[in-house]
Amino acid sequence: MVGTRPEAIKLFPVINQLKAQTSAAVTVCATAQHRHMLDQVLRLTNIVPDIDLDVMRANQTLDQLTARLLQNVGEVLDQVRPSRVIVQGDTTTAMTGALAAYYRRIPVSHVEAGLRSGDIYAPWPEEVNRKIIGTIADQHFAPTARAAEALRRENVPEERIHVTGNTVVDALLAARSIVDSDPRLASRWDSIRAAHGNRRIVLVTCHRRENFGAGILGIADALQTIVKRQDVAIVLPLHPNPNVADVLSERLSGHPRVELITPQDYTDFVGLLSLAYVVLTDSGGVQEEAPTFGKPVLVMRETTERPEGVEAGTARLVGADRDRIVAETFRLLDDDDHYSAMSRAHNPFGDGHARERIVKVLLDA
Numbered sequence: 001m002v003g004t005r006p007e008a009i010k011l012f013p014v015i016n017q018l019k020a021q022t023s024a025a026v027t028v029c030a031t032a033q034h035r036h037m038l039d040q041v042l043r044l045t046n047i048v049p050d051i052d053l054d055v056m057r058a059n060q061t062l063d064q065l066t067a068r069l070l071q072n073v074g075e076v077l078d079q080v081r082p083s084r085v086i087v088q089g090d091t092t093t094a095m096t097g098a099l100a101a102y103y104r105r106i107p108v109s110h111v112e113a114g115l116r117s118g119d120i121y122a123p124w125p126e127e128v129n130r131k132i133i134g135t136i137a138d139q140h141f142a143p144t145a146r147a148a149e150a151l152r153r154e155n156v157p158e159e160r161i162h163v164t165g166n167t168v169v170d171a172l173l174a175a176r177s178i179v180d181s182d183p184r185l186a187s188r189w190d191s192i193r194a195a196h197g198n199r200r201i202v203l204v205t206c207h208r209r210e211n212f213g214a215g216i217l218g219i220a221d222a223l224q225t226i227v228k229r230q231d232v233a234i235v236l237p238l239h240p241n242p243n244v245a246d247v248l249s250e251r252l253s254g255h256p257r258v259e260l261i262t263p264q265d266y267t268d269f270v271g272l273l274s275l276a277y278v279v280l281t282d283s284g285g286v287q288e289e290a291p292t293f294g295k296p297v298l299v300m301r302e303t304t305e306r307p308e309g310v311e312a313g314t315a316r317l318v319g320a321d322r323d324r325i326v327a328e329t330f331r332l333l334d335d336d337d338h339y340s341a342m343s344r345a346h347n348p349f350g351d352g353h354a355r356e357r358i359v360k361v362l363l364d365a
């Protein structure tokens with residue numbers, strides 16, 4: 001089941017590995033909870049969904065989305081009658097996929113299991129989605145030892161927990177090799193580099209619900225202050241949600257050193273990441289990717305269910321508070337020792353081989 005961009009990014013390595021290693025039928029069901037950004041990833045990775053539910057509607061409430069998904073996914077399961085359902089992460093797609101499978105007694109595998117913030121309202125509603133999936137799944141693919149530990153605390157039996165690494169690192173490395181073999185994609189990376197000359201690129205992404213309103217205003221204030229520096233350029237792929245896009249465009253568009261761009265194809269975004277000096281984000285996936293390229297991450301959230309980056313010293317939590325964001329960014333720009341300590345290229349989230357471990361468990365079951 002795939003519904004959103006990050007699910008497609010994190011599942012394409014597993015889908016491709018499964019297809020390469022088994023003659024069992026692999027049916028990809030896209031719910032298209034997010035249409036455009038999901039399609040960008042599917043196109044790039046040559047995945048053509050066998051079933052496309054196209055459930056995205058403008059301004060849909062969580063109730064409407066959940067009800068529609070549960071019903072539609074249930075119908076798909078009745079039609080396909082799979083022997084197992086694989087879901088990833090914490091979206092409404094993943095939660096309803098697991099629930100519809102449970103209603104039919106079909107076993108569920110959970111990729112990226114065991115992430116917990118401990119607060120059911122941050123991230124909302126993902127924290128509870130994860131817990132529901134965790135209650136149902138019989139195979140839990142925990143990206144890290146810490147995630148496995150969270151599952152043990154919830155009494156998940158040891159033999160059902162598999163520490164695999166996060167498939168996002170597999171995806172990132174695959175994206176880099178797609179670029180290496182395609183001169184057109186590689187030349188886009190060169191033009192990004194050329195466009196900014198000697199300026200240091202601060203790459204920004206934000207879209208979390210918890211930051212809508214006051215949070216986005218704080219972030220916009222911080223970015224306006226940071227970009228007063230002549231040695232910095234801000235590059236910001238704008239999430240289409242109007243709660244984010246409207247505020248940030250109003251406050252930042254037209255500035256000569258701010259590039260507000262549309263959501264990027266995954267390979268182009270990976271290019272931006274590899275060229276950035278510092279990353280400011282509230283995204284889950286970006287926190288997990290940046291350490292592979294040794295890029296310090298300032299996480300614009302108060303909590304994270306991905307504390308491994310903070311513990312490894314490659315990320316810091318700065319919330320959505322203007323002064324904290326500005327102070328930590330300036331420290332990275334001005335203090336070389338601090339910068340090199342945070343940019344140690346070690347990724348605590350994965351080693352790029354998660355898909356092989358996951359597929360081995362799937363096929364051995």
Ligand SMILES: CC(=O)N[C@@H]1[C@@H](OP(=O)(O)OP(=O)(O)OC[C@H]2O[C@@H](n3ccc(=O)[nH]c3=O)[C@H](O)[C@@H]2O)O[C@H](CO)[C@@H](O)[C@@H]1O
Nearest residue numbers: 006089090091123126237263264265266269283284285286
């Ligand atoms: C609560 C929480 O943390 N939930 C997470 C959140 O996922 P996220 O925060 O990781 O989501 P995004 O930031 O949208 O995606 C990030 C990916 O997109 C790539 N990217 C980015 C910009 C661009 O222009 N082009 C791109 O290709 C980028 O490299 C990265 O891989 O929501 C998901 C679904 O609700 C959850 O499953 C997931 O746990």
